[in-house]
Amino acid sequence: MDSTDSAAVYWFAELKDREYTGWRKAAWAIKSVIGGFVGQGPSVADLVIARRDTGEVVSSRPAGDVTEAGQMLMTARRELFQMTRDQFAAEWSLDAPTNGTQDTGSPEPAS
Helix, strand or coil, X not given: CCCCCEHHHCEEEEEEECCCCHHHHHHHHHHHHHHHHHCCCCCCEEEEEEECCCXXXXXXXXXXXXXXXXXXXXXXXXXXXXXXXXXXXXXXXXXXXXXXXXXXXXXXXXX
């Protein structure tokens, strides 16, 4: 397989719920209440992009509120199938996959 393969051969995207404990949980609750008044709450999940072969996370970013998180996940998954590995890496600011080795975050395709 080469760099013209779909990025979905190399990576997958998913949402991971954010887990807060202690003071962060209290801060999140306060932000939620305030966000309810201004129409923008804190992020409820992270969009995670991981390698198919090892499951190693190569990107994790706040996905926004429930609506934004769903839209962000759909965009990431669509682009994984529509873009090549190099295009997706550039679009989502992943390490530049030059040779498919372990240290670039761009694995060889899973069999």
